[in-house]
Amino acid sequence: MKNLTRLILLVTVIAAVTGFAIRKESSSRFDTHASHLIIRPDDVKWGPASPKLPPGAQFAVLEGDPSKPGASYTLRAKVPDGYSVPPHWHPMDEKVTVIQGMMRLGMGEKFDPAKLRDLPAGSYALLPKGEPHFNLYQGETIIQLHGIGPYDINYVNPADDPSRKK
Numbered sequence: 001m002k003n004l005t006r007l008i009l010l011v012t013v014i015a016a017v018t019g020f021a022i023r024k025e026s027s028s029r030f031d032t033h034a035s036h037l038i039i040r041p042d043d044v045k046w047g048p049a050s051p052k053l054p055p056g057a058q059f060a061v062l063e064g065d066p067s068k069p070g071a072s073y074t075l076r077a078k079v080p081d082g083y084s085v086p087p088h089w090h091p092m093d094e095k096v097t098v099i100q101g102m103m104r105l106g107m108g109e110k111f112d113p114a115k116l117r118d119l120p121a122g123s124y125a126l127l128p129k130g131e132p133h134f135n136l137y138q139g140e141t142i143i144q145l146h147g148i149g150p151y152d153i154n155y156v157n158p159a160d161d162p163s164r165k166k
Contacts, residue, residue, distance in 0.1 A: 037063055046078060051163040052153045056080050062144075066151035074146040079137050086160040087111055087134040088153050094127040094145060101141025106134050109156045132156050 039062055049057035057079045064073030076099065087109050096103070098119050105125060106115035109132045116136060119125060127133055145151070155161045 044076060049077060050151075050153065052161060053077075054083070054085060054162050056083055064149070066149050068149045071149045072146070073149050073151065074144065075151070076142055076144050078140065078142045081137065081139050081141075083141070084111075084136045085134060085153075087132050087156040088160070089130050089132045089156070090127070091152050091154065092129050092147050092149070094125075094129075095147050096125045096127065097144045097146075098123045099142040099144055100139075102138035103141055103143055104136040104138065106136075108132055108134070 044060045044062070046058040046060050049059040057077055060076045060078075062074040062076060065071050066073040066075055096119075098121050100121050102121075103119040103123070103125075104116040105119055106112060106117070108115055111134045113136075158164065
């Protein structure tokens with residue numbers, strides 16, 4: 001009976017220690033935020049977009065750091081009616097949700113209006129890394145982007161990159 005009690009105690013201690021270690025590892029690996037985050041539409045702080053985008057776009061980082069490798073991020077982009085981004089690709093998967101307006105998205109290395117697909121508010125698109133695409137917007141449009149950084153944009157034709165122009 002004494003050995004059985006010791007065995008139960010030993011198993012209980014091992015389970016408690018192992019369980020704690022598993023919970024601690026899970027917590028540090030998966031829980032990246034110390035507390036919840038709520039951002040209402042009026043709380044969004046808009047600022048200049050990346051210099052690699054054509055003038056007129058605004059960005060708002062909701063969480064994370066889109067410039068940091070391996071870090072998750074969520075950001076929003078607001079663009080005016082008629083805004084367009086020439087054919088480009090990203091070194092990471094681009095996950096897009098249309099919040100407001102109309103994003104017209106085309107796939108390929110050349111801007112072809114016949115390839116544009118309408119993505120109204122509520123639409124979602126997953127654009128795999130390295131996949132060339134282009135877009136045109138109807139009405140003031142807000143899109144939400146999320147993924148794992150670093151976020152970057154590379155133009156099929158380097159001459160289209162606004163950051164290279166003086």
